[in-house]
Amino acid sequence: MSALPPSVERIELDELVCWRVQVGDGTLLVAQQGAQILHYQQGTQAPIIWLSEQARYQRGQSVRGGAPVCWPWFGGLTRNPAAVQAMHSNPASAPAHGNVRGLDWQLLGIDQHDGAVTLQFAFDSRKHPLPDWPHAAELQLDIRLDQQLHLELRSRNLGTQPLVLSQALHTYFAVSDIRDVRVHGLDGCRYIETLEDWQERQQQGALGFTGETDRIYLDTPTRLSIVDPGWQRRILLDARGSRSAVLWNPWIDKAKRLSQFAEDAWQRMLCIETANIWDDCVTLAPGASHSLCLSLSSEPL
């Protein structure tokens, strides 16, 4: 039986315009707001990307789950290097993870080629100035679905002064049970333990989860993987243009304080946020650009 041709469909979820894409047995759902991936699944296996059961599809609000884009800074701005803070005129009042995850992006085009579908979204700060961030920059996210899912987030400095950014593809992964999974590829990496006074430490072996986790890993390799014995699969993350990653799970107490998040949802998700943060921020000369790329796939154990 021959495979169905790729398809793209526009749908609306409550207040948000979304694009549903099918390529082979891969399905993808992307919200135009924030160019936020909401869902990615291969065939009948469990979704690779996690979306909260309590997700709300409202304008101006990032959806809990999927892959929000954090830009032009990651996390709390006042925790960023001075050069990133200096881009903003009031760092103490800046929202966590920057502004673009809750704003509408422009759909530049949908390309169907060689059995793959690519959606291109852009955000231009000249057309939509960000509050207290007076810089001319263009951000483009290309989302390509073939046998894998490929993301390329390109930042371009359109101004006349250097631009300094931190950023992340804040991907929520679906796991059978966080207590059983391991993340491989971090052995020997330095990390910042944000839960213990932002101390610098060093990872020994694979990373398992026994409590709230919120760490910035540095000098990360191009490949990280999530080994999930419950679902007998390995999720592979292949990154380019990034040497840092945030590993996050809120666990029991913080889960109760999160929006759009069921009390027990911490058991079923894990964020690995492919990033440029801490000593891996991006400095762009006038006219220069930078690409942060991530490819996702999975294989049976």
Ligand SMILES: O=P(O)(O)OC[C@H]1O[C@@H](O)[C@H](O)[C@@H](O)[C@@H]1O
């Ligand atoms: O609730 P938000 O703003 O989407 O942030 C979720 C989490 O995002 C992670 O990147 C941070 O490291 C966590 O500290 C934070 O809680």
